[in-house]
Amino acid sequence: MSRKVEELNRRLLRARDAIDRAYAEPLDVPAIAAVAHISPAHFSRCFSSVFGETPHRYLQRRRVERSMFLLRETERSVTDVCFAVGFASLGSFSRTFREIVGESPSAYRRGHGPVVVPGCVQMAQFRISHRRAAPLSLT
Template structure:
């Protein structure tokens, strides 16, 4: 169980990394990919891919409610490389598209955090102004 928790911690820490894959996570647990999928599902009730998708969607929900970012920017920040896949998975999880979710849940009185601040906080900017894919929490700002 300790090895599975270590792998789950890696997913919780690096969920926004679009390059995070099953082999990398299984290596944290010291399992082959197929044994890891079976053990993870038995322990947590969902596959590692489902768990990672849910973490990313939960974070996207937060950003849709609080940040003035486009759906495409949020898609990239939470680790999806395809807007279509992000929108489909988001709708499956919440029952709404990301735009519908934002329209339904964002209050009229509260101002959203400006996108530039949200991108900076999430590590979405590189020095020189180019957007970054992901910044590891251990890297210097």
């Protein structure tokens, strides 16, 4: 691997880490690309090539993953969870949640109570793959 490719990968990882840290804040591609010191168009192409999804879709997936935890583990309303994870509207949250998870936030909450397993196992089970892989079985 060339030095240039390694540097680009480091920049992309820095940008992805920034998304993970600030998922609940208003983020757009130019702001994330600035973290990587790359133009927005080039950043989007490289991010998609390396991680297999667009930066926007990655951000949405991270927000939905966090909302899944909040819906399972807290009594907060769906609307409160929606805004807590960074979505601007309940409609976009519900639509995105259904696209990624396969059911509405309310249905997810009804079918998934608090999980009583070690945190590392929870993270592995509920991590959403952009390829829609089935969750790990705990049995």
